[in-house]
Amino acid sequence: MQIADGIHYIGVNDHDIDLFEGQFVVPDGMAYNSYAIVDQKIAVMDSVDQHFGQEWIQNLEAALDGREPDYLIVQHMEPDHSANVSLFMERYPQATVVASVSAFNMMANYFGTKYEGRNMVIKEGSTLSLGTHELSFVAAPLVHWPEVMFTYDATAKVLFSADAFGKFGALDVEQDWDCEARRYYFGIVGKFGKNVQAVLKKVAALDIQTICPLHGPVLSGDLTHYLSQYDTWSSYGVETPGVVIAYTSVYGHTRQTVEELAAALSKKGAQRVVVTDLARDDQAEALEDAFRHSVLVLATTTYNGGFFPTMHEFVSHLVDHNFQRRTVAFVQNGSWMPAAAKGMRALLEQCAGIDFAQNVVTVKGSLDDESRAQIDALADELVAKI
Incomplete structure (x- = not known):
């Protein structure tokens, strides 16, 4: 699935899962989203849950059509998104992993390495040019882990938002966004309203036409409703009297x-x-x-x-x-x-x-x-x- 010019969806659906994070009932499964930006250089946005590594690689290689990726951008180290970092780095020995300092520290915990010599450390305001696509990075600490980074593609006007704007449910199931996004938000992100408010203020300055979260559907068109809901939820306002x-x-x-x-x-x-x-x-x-x-x-x-x-x-x-x-x-x-x-x-x-x-x-x-x-x-x- 093509999200925008040069941006491809390469994620997977999980209908085997019964409890997300060991506690949330997900009768309609989960989506683990990943994206490939294909340009002069190729960047892959996050990986997927460990049980779907081979399916993810197949999706990636179908999108690349014989080319090899240059970068793996790790926005969030939670294992449902980072479990296949090591698989990717072994399969593509010329690739560089791109992440925050905190994320590399977590990689050492999970994988026993920070990929020294093959890593690029990014922080708030860092940029990465892929050719036509120009990426910049927005720190989003505690939304909902401390290492989280958002990525903004100024060319396609796409925000890759990590777990923000995500929801429960696989993508091959039709669902109302609000209900399962709300349950996801308050169950997982809700404690960190102050941090969500801070990052919403940052991204308000960006021209965003599409939001690509790590769970749930890609959001496009008029984004006012989604942004308004996140503002209400993260400010602890009343949504419904x-x-x-x-x-x-x-x-x-x-x-x-x-x-x-x-x-x-x-x-x-x-x-x-x-x-x-x-x-x-x-x-x-x-x-x-x-x-x-x-x-x-x-x-x-x-x-x-x-x-x-x-x-x-x-x-x-x-x-x-x-x-x-x-x-x-x-x-x-x-x-x-x-x-x-x-x-x-x-x-x-x-x-x-x-x-x-x-x-x-x-x-x-x-x-x-x-x-x-x-x-x-x-x-x-x-x-x-x-």
């Missing part, structure tokens, strides 16, 4: 409470209410929803003097991913000593800009008139905040 209710329930009483709260919110005017069972639904989807919406309700049971383990895991994910600038409310259940709200709040107080709802719903075993009145009061408060 609404309420997410994330819950766990042991015997069904907390679930019933959540159902009544969701109904009350809708009746009082909330246009969007999302309910997710943390014990059964994908926690990565729940995390995505928490960052997407303006209000988060956490509903769970008191457990061993604290709160239910599945909820503890989810709240820990929120803290670890830099959750912030949201309204958070609590629903707690406890037959004799409700303590879940206190425990959840203590963890979330580490997060910046959290507005804790004044009303807390407390259920002592099962719903009664008092707890139903608390549901009504909380619904009023949250609808006003939306």
